[in-house]
Amino acid sequence: MKHLLPLRYIDVIARSGSIRKAADSLAITSTALNRRILAMEEELGVPIFERLPRGVRLSAAGEILIHHVRNQLSDMERVRSQISDLTGERRGHVSIACSQALLPFFLPNQIAQYRRAHPAVTFEVLVRDRAAAEQALVDMSADLALVFEPLRLMDFQILQRVRQPVYALMRPSHPLAQVETLRLRDCLRYPVALPTSQYGVRHLLELAVQRSSLTLQPVVESDSFEFLRSHALEEDILAFQIPIGLPIDTEGSDMVSRPLDIRDVPPGVLYFGQLRGRILPVAVSRFASQVLETLTHRFESD
Amino acid sequence: MKHLLPLRYIDVIARSGSIRKAADSLAITSTALNRRILAMEEELGVPIFERLPRGVRLSAAGEILIHHVRNQLSDMERVRSQISDLTGERRGHVSIACSQALLPFFLPNQIAQYRRAHPAVTFEVLVRDRAAAEQALVDMSADLALVFEPLRLMDFQILQRVRQPVYALMRPSHPLAQVETLRLRDCLRYPVALPTSQYGVRHLLELAVQRSSLTLQPVVESDSFEFLRSHALEEDILAFQIPIGLPIDTEGSDMVSRPLDIRDVPPGVLYFGQLRGRILPVAVSRFASQVLETLTHRFESD
DNA sequence: CATCCGTGCTGCAAAATTTGCATCACTAAT
């Protein structure tokens, strides 16, 4: 849609922080782009960007405007998609910001299921920590977010909340593999692998040890759950994960997972949400319904 | 804002039902306008308008689009207004669709009060019956609606609901002027003036007489409350009105108002609302808050 | 049935706008 080209320009400049860089990625000259911005600022009567020696930054007015701009762009996508629906097609694009735990099983499974019904819908999955996920919603680089134990919740409209107890992950040969429900103090008698402190699982374990007299002394620490899991596959060590990050059927799996006793470690909460007040494109909305259904069916809501 | 000129074009064409007429009121040639529409339809891949021998009409796709278009236009106004706020001004425009009862006292009072604080804000008051008020919200010719006993409530987001018992209005010399609370059967012993059947007050009275064995036999009927009131001033006749249409202090008034017993006539409900899901411009939002405050303070909510 | 009026659409030339190049002025990092 041509008429919102100026809006795309503003969006790209705001993201790249430089008119020249934006011009490159928009495949036009910086002159043209620069002048269009100047013209818009003229119309608006107020500068949209502050000029810095190394580029530009949104002004106060620009901050207000950018919200509107991104909304417009997104909303036009929704309109196009709805119009496509009229003519029989069903296209669309869904962008999801999520925690690492969703990567191995849950999201591939959900997306594959959705795409079986709607092959023309495309997906984008962005791994974001708890703070960045919300930011992705705000700047509309993501439509939906699935995050574990998020921090701030200003612009985050919760669609569903499910309880996620912490599970320990180990080789079948591990001494604890036979125990049905694990106590924290038993776990900590063995070497453990932990995610770094930015992650929700680590946070919950930290809280748990503070209540007891135990201490966390990880032999391996990483910001990659995939690495932690793989490492626990190599030596008799405990890794931790939440149910949504575990395979649905543990038959034939090379790892054993056992829940930690909730008296020791409180269950975390996985939040599924969108930007507050935003009207989602049809494809996104339908996919969200499916995820919501699955979450509700498979986990305890909180 | 130049970039949403095409959107204004679409809006005006949709309203006027003809490209040439729209072109006139937009002060451009029909050629230019026509070509822009053709270009947009090309971009969109779908016709926006159906071509009829006497003009154009929105197609199915156009119906979807026009919603988006009007939202965009309105939202940009909100952005401009918010940016103006940053630079110190406080401008804006508020358009209200309302029932006749609001005209003599309530709205003038509210608007005057608001304009004392914000003299640069302008107002527009459209008298609309119950169906047309909602339509005005939908096509965004009105920002807010204040209607008595509305019919459909699909796109109407209720901000407040207040109870409005029916009052009888008469000269101080009328025999019933001394009675504190009037019974319906007493009223109907005297000549009455009634609004036509499209109005809520009439509707409530009709309901009331159906429950009893009484009948309504108005000596005067009109679609103007002002006329009914004036006529009751001329002869000893009963008119009817709801509290919001009555002066606040009855001191020195040339008319007496007495409530009908709610056992006979159920109180009507006055609805204050906006278009569902719409983000209101700042000026509108602030005015709405003031009205809401007043309604809550002055009447029983329902 | 013939006429007429109002409609949207189109070819072509003029007008207006946008674009790109070369260049300037400026600032922070080197």
Place this chain on the structure above:
DNA sequence: ATTAGTGATGCAAATTTTGCAGCACGGATG
């Protein structure tokens, strides 16, 4: 001091938009 990167600007070319005149069509009119 130098350099590299930034946004702004004058001017001419390229592109887009506009307006005029006229066409084809279909319902209203008598």
